[in-house]
Amino acid sequence: MSAHKAKxxxxxxxxxxxxxxxxxxxxxxxxxxxxxxxxGPGLGALTRPLLKxxxxxxxxxxxxxxxxxxxxxYPQDKENSxxxxxxxxxxxxxxxxxxxxxxxVGNLPYNISSPLLFHFATYADRITDMHFMLQxxxxxxxxxxxxxPEYGRLSVMLQYRFHMEKLLxxxxxxxxxxxxxxxxxxxxxxxxxxxxxxxxxxLFAAIVRTAFGQRRKTLRNTLRSYLExxxxxxxxxNPQFRAxxxxxxxxxxxxxxxxEKA
Ligand code: SAM
Numbered sequence: 001m002s003a004h005k006a007k008x009x010x011x012x013x014x015x016x017x018x019x020x021x022x023x024x025x026x027x028x029x030x031x032x033x034x035x036x037x038x039x040g041p042g043l044g045a046l047t048r049p050l051l052k053x054x055x056x057x058x059x060x061x062x063x064x065x066x067x068x069x070x071x072x073x074y075p076q077d078k079e080n081s082x083x084x085x086x087x088x089x090x091x092x093x094x095x096x097x098x099x100x101x102x103x104x105v106g107n108l109p110y111n112i113s114s115p116l117l118f119h120f121a122t123y124a125d126r127i128t129d130m131h132f133m134l135q136x137x138x139x140x141x142x143x144x145x146x147x148x149p150e151y152g153r154l155s156v157m158l159q160y161r162f163h164m165e166k167l168l169x170x171x172x173x174x175x176x177x178x179x180x181x182x183x184x185x186x187x188x189x190x191x192x193x194x195x196x197x198x199x200x201x202x203l204f205a206a207i208v209r210t211a212f213g214q215r216r217k218t219l220r221n222t223l224r225s226y227l228e229x230x231x232x233x234x235x236x237x238n239p240q241f242r243a244x245x246x247x248x249x250x251x252x253x254x255x256x257x258x259x260e261k262a
Pocket of ligand 1: 011012014016041043044061062063066088089090106109110
């Protein structure tokens with residue numbers, strides 16, 4: 001498979017560091033019966049060791065040249081192929097097709113990582129866990145605590161549904177070609193439904209988006225179309241605060257309050 005030339009448009013940076021690959025596989029801890037899908041198998045750096053431990057593995061890959069290479073190694077006409085190849089865009093893939101519970105893994109194309117994360121989040125109730133390689137800066141934003149510069153819309157919109165943990169730093173030299181940025185492995189585990197405090201997800205998402213739309217401004221300003229001075233008082237939230245000062249629970253409290261009032 002080494003003749004393949006990496007394509008920038010598909011965010012192709014292939015893992016070559018065997019130690020990092022082993023660390024990732026250990027972190028994923030695949031069990032033979034797992035129902036797992038890998039996003040963007042590429043030249044198989046993670047796919048091959050995963051297949052050693054799993055009975056079956058689904059992969060979703062967009063690059064036709066790579067799909068041809070995979071099909072050559074794992075003929076799909078055989079009824080019992082261990083690797084099940086889904087050709088297409090992971091952003092449009094219906095993960096419900098793969099059954100439940102599902103584990104998702106992948107060294108993601110960095111150019112579409114945020115939309116991919118939001119797409120996966122819509123399947124949270126069918127997912128056991130997810131392990132991803134992402135740009136380190138994105139992982140820092142995912143796990144950020146309130147009142148830090150990294151805390152923003154991505155943190156809040158993922159933290160209300162997932163427990164997230166940064167597991168591993170991965171330097172650029174671990175890839176070919178080497179990306180310009182540092183990378184990291186993150187684990188995402190959906191919170192049980194009973195722990196999700198948000199009642200109206202659409203309203204919650206709209207409030208978070210509006211508040212962080214102008215993150216330097218006070219909430220009195222950014223949320224003026226949602227909350228009056230008395231509402232801030234009722235909620236016990238300081239209107240002089242900015243979006244970054246609100247915890248995920250605070251955002252949930254605002255959304256639930258407005259949902260009840262409506
Ligand atoms: N897993 C391999 C590895 O670790 O070496 C490749 C990782 S590379 C960073 C990203 C992979 O995702 C590539 O194989 C690329 O073709 C694929 N890809 C890019 N955009 C995609 C999309 N929208 N849907 C599915 N796969 C995509």
